[in-house]
Amino acid sequence: MPIKRMIEGLNEFHDNYFISHREMFEQLSQGQSPEVLFVTSSDSRIDPCLITQSQPGELFVIRNVGNIIPAHGASPSAEAAAVEYAVHGLGIRDIVICGHSHCGAMRGLLQIGNLAQQMPLVYDWLKNNAESTRRLVMDNYPGYSHEKLLKIAIEQNVLTQIENLETHPVIRSKLHAGKLNLHAWIYEIETGEVFAYDAANGQFKLLENRPFPVPNPLIAAHSDSLR
Amino acid sequence: MPIKRMIEGLNEFHDNYFISHREMFEQLSQGQSPEVLFVTSSDSRIDPCLITQSQPGELFVIRNVGNIIPAHGASPSAEAAAVEYAVHGLGIRDIVICGHSHCGAMRGLLQIGNLAQQMPLVYDWLKNNAESTRRLVMDNYPGYSHEKLLKIAIEQNVLTQIENLETHPVIRSKLHAGKLNLHAWIYEIETGEVFAYDAANGQFKLLENRPFPVPNPLIAAHSDSLR
Amino acid sequence: MPIKRMIEGLNEFHDNYFISHREMFEQLSQGQSPEVLFVTSSDSRIDPCLITQSQPGELFVIRNVGNIIPAHGASPSAEAAAVEYAVHGLGIRDIVICGHSHCGAMRGLLQIGNLAQQMPLVYDWLKNNAESTRRLVMDNYPGYSHEKLLKIAIEQNVLTQIENLETHPVIRSKLHAGKLNLHAWIYEIETGEVFAYDAANGQFKLLENRPFPVPNPLIAAHSDSLR
Amino acid sequence: MPIKRMIEGLNEFHDNYFISHREMFEQLSQGQSPEVLFVTSSDSRIDPCLITQSQPGELFVIRNVGNIIPAHGASPSAEAAAVEYAVHGLGIRDIVICGHSHCGAMRGLLQIGNLAQQMPLVYDWLKNNAESTRRLVMDNYPGYSHEKLLKIAIEQNVLTQIENLETHPVIRSKLHAGKLNLHAWIYEIETGEVFAYDAANGQFKLLENRPFPVPNPLIAAHSDSLR
Amino acid sequence: MPIKRMIEGLNEFHDNYFISHREMFEQLSQGQSPEVLFVTSSDSRIDPCLITQSQPGELFVIRNVGNIIPAHGASPSAEAAAVEYAVHGLGIRDIVICGHSHCGAMRGLLQIGNLAQQMPLVYDWLKNNAESTRRLVMDNYPGYSHEKLLKIAIEQNVLTQIENLETHPVIRSKLHAGKLNLHAWIYEIETGEVFAYDAANGQFKLLENRPFPVPNPLIAAHSDSLR
Amino acid sequence: MPIKRMIEGLNEFHDNYFISHREMFEQLSQGQSPEVLFVTSSDSRIDPCLITQSQPGELFVIRNVGNIIPAHGASPSAEAAAVEYAVHGLGIRDIVICGHSHCGAMRGLLQIGNLAQQMPLVYDWLKNNAESTRRLVMDNYPGYSHEKLLKIAIEQNVLTQIENLETHPVIRSKLHAGKLNLHAWIYEIETGEVFAYDAANGQFKLLENRPFPVPNPLIAAHSDSLR
Ligand SMILES: [Zn+2]
Ligand SMILES: [Zn+2]
Ligand SMILES: [Zn+2]
Ligand SMILES: [Zn+2]
Ligand SMILES: [Zn+2]
Numbered sequence A, B, C, D, E, F: 001m002p003i004k005r006m007i008e009g010l011n012e013f014h015d016n017y018f019i020s021h022r023e024m025f026e027q028l029s030q031g032q033s034p035e036v037l038f039v040t041s042s043d044s045r046i047d048p049c050l051i052t053q054s055q056p057g058e059l060f061v062i063r064n065v066g067n068i069i070p071a072h073g074a075s076p077s078a079e080a081a082a083v084e085y086a087v088h089g090l091g092i093r094d095i096v097i098c099g100h101s102h103c104g105a106m107r108g109l110l111q112i113g114n115l116a117q118q119m120p121l122v123y124d125w126l127k128n129n130a131e132s133t134r135r136l137v138m139d140n141y142p143g144y145s146h147e148k149l150l151k152i153a154i155e156q157n158v159l160t161q162i163e164n165l166e167t168h169p170v171i172r173s174k175l176h177a178g179k180l181n182l183h184a185w186i187y188e189i190e191t192g193e194v195f196a197y198d199a200a201n202g203q204f205k206l207l208e209n210r211p212f213p214v215p216n217p218l219i220a221a222h223s224d225s226l227r
């Protein structure tokens, strides 16, 4: 039974990691000051802290089906609250939207007809917030193999969510001030590598040395002094 | 700049952990089969995999402001999609809602007036989905100190979210079949300990050996043979 | 023409019942203090005052298609307003959700595909607020006859609405204080009998002498001193 | 304890009224065919069957706070479902919206500022669906006494709801066909009398002999041959 | 490229019309005081100022797909804002809803099944706000030719929108005060003629000399002294 | 009475312009094929056809309070329908969002507190869809004069709406294909001049010879071959 195993894990964590980092946790209990908002999928194969080797206190994390940020508008969302809290409340200046290979949500998006019957709430979620990705893929890549379409959907979805993110009040205000960087990433489970969207070339590039923040919308690249 | 440091982390992860677990990741890339849905706060001080000592592939994770699950209804939500996907799509049979000490969302909930001006989207999120907690605390604990109220709010919020969770179609169906256990947990940052709600005593108990799943709603404890 | 007949009824009511109870009505015009919120179907065959032999002033009544209480959340509803008014405004401490045999709404719920075309607004209403019942019935009772399924749907719908009710702020606050009892009833048109859900046995029992309030959620039966 | 008394009422109903009308109830269990949809307040002082001297099977009933029918639009409602079911499913041709004197909902509407704090869900309900009444009263009757304003609000609210009702698809279709009559009534608790809106005079008239259906919208009175 | 041509148009406008009406525009820059709210389709073939020979400053204009005004309710809309601004903010006393022949939106409404696949957002818009028209046409005119149905839909849609308009708070308040006139018009592209709904005859009449404001709802024609 | 004058205008239009362009209108009655979607304010001082010297059939037009396009998401809107119809149904490849000097909506946005009381529906509209503009202005330009803030708000609002537009499925798909150009314009009532946003310089430039389409989001300027 998994909960039993988790309880053993809790004990192990406490007796080892916690004991040897007690001071850090005591300090953290005074308050958090993470520098990055990390948005990724609920998928069990992704562990944000592990793949970025982050410590407790470093990443403010949103996890949902499809690493989605609904656009700002009439319908309040969990994601809108988290973005506002991260940027306005915590002063975070870097946001990463991190998709991943073999994403079940994107697989569902490409077969959205079945989904409506089988999992109507997943269907609603994707239809409301990832339809731009689906339409782009369907309109522009007719005749592609399913695996090719999935790869494109995973990439375009990350860019769609960047677009959605840019409609949020706190994001728009900070982008205008040049005080925020957005990053479109994809984690490849099978290689353990992470790629970032490089707008200059319209491609995802392996993250090795330098970041590729997405261009500030409506501001030409060269005029963006912060970067 | 934090993104630089994260890129170093990505490299380190790849060159060490990934290389030494390559086979596991290759297998994971074929599909996931987590056994637990773990719902917790976006708070940077919580690392679900660390505190439960879980490996990639073990926990399907929802993280948002306040570890909240909106009740099922007319407004589709990210959380509804994730719950449906976890239970129907992945066959998960254990769900943990894990709150935590020093929760900024609960602190905001208790000062909800200010919040409406400062962070209107956080306000909307809490007002729509945590008002039951706020009202319960305000009505039943007049005159309590702020820190006492915060502690009660953190506890009651976890129970409120259990209640909300129980309105979801897949949850209700599986609870009826006796095929699902719900767990109300609180993680204490400063002690590294986790407590679970023990309905038999109406208190949160340290998780040491045995779990305390919440009673199946509307079914008396003794008639619940699965447990 | 039915309105003609109703006008005759109005005259008859006035000349007989009203005249002989004039004092009671004058007193009632000063204000109401009902002790029970009675939620039942719009179905014409149910007369709440008749079957409970209640007088004007005794029952605060919600009637809609399917005796449904949407869960608390982002979408405000008529039912949320009535529950809040009853519990907070009028101080009511007993709420009855009363379903009934031969319920057309539940019949529609089991054939929800057709409904979407024929009566799209009934479909929306049931899909948003009774889907938990439908899913539970469909998942757990495959191969049952239509009449069996209808009976189970009617019973489970009452319990689903209890669950929804428990997400409302005023309900949660009063349940916590032990100041509210919820009752899940079913009225059988053909026998004139009313049954209540007895959680201890997981069955509906004829109401003869004692009530069977549903257990306070998340609180074990024995610790619930009020009852 | 009120539930005890209700159970006695259930027994009394069964042993007397039901026994002596057993045949009627057996027939009703085969199906309902009410001729009137009666919309009235949840207020405990109103018993629709009593005041119209109707039998089980005669009135299809909606009861909510303020006898309100939300206009047709993007937000599905309980009332939309009931109207559709009554008119399309049951073939009902007469709809009565029946307000009443001393209505707490209308009293709340006139003090809507306080309401937002005290009973936010009642506030939402009235703001979304009775704001036309409030605005009409506030704009057109400055300086009137509170009791005068309340009387006007009660009257105008019934007319507002007629207007809302007329936006519903099944209503509009049947009105066009001349197969539906709408009635705007007010029940006076203290006199036991019911008044109907007589559009020809712009006043509410005592219902004694003839009904005063509201004019078919957009069709001049004399051209409305059905009436 | 059309934008090139538009820029030439801008220059032409500036050098001719603007120069010769400079004073008028300078005055207009101080503020607007239009006397009419004109609601019409987004259709490129309609130019409201041209067909009514209006000058800048005379018409406050709403243009959308299908010249639709959603009814007042829980979902805020652009149209609700414009109506409120026009009537409350600008004191406008005449509102024209102007449909037109060959309307693509109404054509789509009659084939609403296909629309859901092809243009889901157009479908949502029409389903939420023009379903009353569709149902009326489908129920009452079976067997009619497509072109006949289209003509009827165009006419009935204008009346449906009048009905929706009448649910708005500012409209209802001003109608009560007798300070507002509503007009249901149809522009015929091929003849250059405009027709208005004459409720006295239930027909659309050519607008030549006198207007045909729609009757004030719930007030019989003769009692409407303002007109 | 303004309607009288409009009827004279209708006659004048018919007897002059229509008669001399009869053939054009007959052809237009066969179908429309506009090349531009023009989004502008409802403000009476703007006549899109006049300022661009366009003929009937050339501009597909959306007019609302504040020339706003809600972002794509859970709440369907009139604007979403019009954008989808223009781009998918009519094949339009150029979209202009045209704000204007002295905009009452933007003035209201900067005083949004008062607005909530006076015109709650205008408030909702702006809060849901122009809050990004308000926040940007308030956060980044403290201490500026009201007229300066108004000018900045008018400009930034046009850019906010471009951002919102870019979240729409058909827009994103066509931008990806390089088949769509977006234009951010401002019309100055007092000078009769129109300015376009030139992203290369981050400024609005007088439109004299060449257009300044906004850069394709997430694609660096030089790689945008279509332009
Ligand atoms: Zn995924
Ligand atoms: Zn937290
Ligand atoms: Zn029923
Ligand atoms: Zn009432
Ligand atoms: Zn049209």
Ligand SMILES: [Zn+2]
Pocket: F041, F042, F043, F065, F066, F067, F100, F102, F103, F104, F105, F106
């Ligand atoms: Zn404007």
